[in-house]
Amino acid sequence: MSLLASVADTVLDRTIAPGYSRLGLAARRRLAGWPADPPRIDGRIVAITGPTSGIGAAAARDLAALGARVVLLARSPERAGATRRSIVDAVPGATVDVVECDVSSLASVREAAAALREAGPLDALLHNAGVMPPAREETDEGLEVAFATNVAGPFLLTALLADHLAADVPGRILTMSSGGMYGQALDVADLQHERRPYKPAAVYARDKRAQVVLNELWAARLRPTGVVCHALHPGWADTPGVADALPGFRKATRPILRSPEEGADTLVWLAAADEPTRSTGRFWHDRRPRPTHLLPRTREAPEDRAQLWRGVAAAAGVDVPVPGAA
Ligand SMILES: NC(=O)c1ccc[n+]([C@@H]2O[C@H](COP(=O)([O-])OP(=O)(O)OC[C@H]3O[C@@H](n4cnc5c(N)ncnc54)[C@H](OP(=O)(O)O)[C@@H]3O)[C@@H](O)[C@H]2O)c1
Known part of the structure; x- marks a missing residue:
């Protein structure tokens, strides 16, 4: 990328509203050095959570169009079936499987992981499901719903499948975070959002911050295996999730979403290009690595990171040592 293009790209990133909108993506696509579109990935197995709506539905279809065998990890068999049919209609000959998985349920995640392990090695695991509940609620297993869906369930799924990812291609674990995480620091003493007044956008952003830190820690843990881990944010997209959780935001920004x-x-x-396999543990937006902090107050100490890992592992009911700990 030329210096001028690099400066323009960074300005778009830091000015938030233009950069996160469709205008930012359109501008970046015209800059010199925009990374090439991914190649075909015929036969690679890609499992994705949250494929029944919005970004996940689009990603599942586009990955099928690139030749991937897509596994829809969805909590609703009806919505999964409808998504499967719409992909096969759009991509004749596509191979699309459905595995039931409520990401907020540890029992369901364990069943889904067992089902996935019966298929061949996974090439990519995409943690895309995400929620911003309007009020604090707990699952039947006693976890706060946002934390269970955004953090604990994905952590458990990764823990159960990490050794089932292909080492040669190599396997990838991708986590859809949010630019909203730039405004929040970790709160490792309150992972399940009990102590402060429950503000949906702040709760969501703290979960999304936790995802980014956990991505870095999983990357460190899995580096010797060759599996790469990346987190990313999508900018602002007009999806059912945004319409439901942020109607005012959507109304104000709709023309540029x-x-x-x-x-x-x-x-x-x-999930498909070669470039992301040459690094691990990064945070991406619009096909480029991005900083994980824009504000000094959001930086966490190494002990906070270790405490996050221990707290999430305990909540997820899985024993995985903190990466880098003696
Ligand atoms: N749209 C944006 O502007 C934006 C910005 C930043 C980050 N993101 C992130 O991008 C991802 C996709 O967002 P979206 O806007 O496409 O949202 P969406 O339209 O609400 O779709 C969310 C997906 O997650 C699934 N899901 C929710 N809870 C689940 C659970 N417990 N178990 C299994 N699946 C569950 C939903 O399944 P059901 O069909 O069963 O409900 C749906 O398929 C999320 O992680 C979100 O945080 C989006």
């Missing part, structure tokens, strides 16, 4: 396909662009690219 990205389509779900545009929101899925970097997820698909990270």
Whole structure:
């Protein structure tokens, strides 16, 4: 990328509203050095959570169009069936499987992981499901719903499948975070959002911050295996999730929101292109690595990171040592 293009790209990143909108993606696509579209990935097995709506539905279809065998990890068999049919209609000959998985349920995640292990090695695991509940609620297993869906369930799924990812291609674990995490620091003393007044956007952003830190820690843990881990954010995309959780934001920004396909662009690219396999533990937006902090107050100490890992592992009911700990 030329110096001028690099400066323009960074300005788009830091100015938030233009950069996160469809205008930012359109501008970046015209800059010199925009990374090439991914190649075909015929036969690679890609499992994705949250494929029944918005960004996940677009990503699942676009990955099938690239030749991937897509596994839809969905909590609703009806919605999964409808998504499967719409992919096969759009991509004749596509191979699309469904595995039931409620990411907020540890029992369901364990069943889904067992089902996935019966298929061949996974080439990519995409943690895309995400929620911003309007009020604090707990699952039947006693976990706060946002934390269970955004953090604990994905952590358990990764823990159960990490050794089932292909080492040669190599396997990839991708986590869809949010630019909202830039505004929040970890709160390792309150992972399940009990102590402060429950503010949905702040809760969501703290979960999304936790995802980014856990991505870095999983990357460190899995580096010797060859599996790479990346997190990303999609910018602002017009999806059912945004319409439901942020109607005022959607009304104000609708003309500049990205389509779900545009929101899925970097997820698909990270799952299929070669460049992302040359590094691990990064945070991406619009096909480029991005900083994980824009504000000094959001930086966490190494002990906070270790405490996050221990707290999430305990909540997820899985024993995985803190990466790097003696
Ligand atoms: N859209 C944006 O502008 C934006 C911005 C930043 C980050 N993101 C992130 O991008 C991802 C996709 O967002 P979206 O806007 O496409 O949202 P969406 O339209 O609400 O789709 C969310 C998906 O997650 C699934 N899901 C929710 N809870 C689940 C659970 N417990 N178990 C299994 N699946 C579950 C939903 O399944 P059901 O069909 O069963 O409900 C749906 O398929 C999320 O992680 C979100 O945080 C989006």
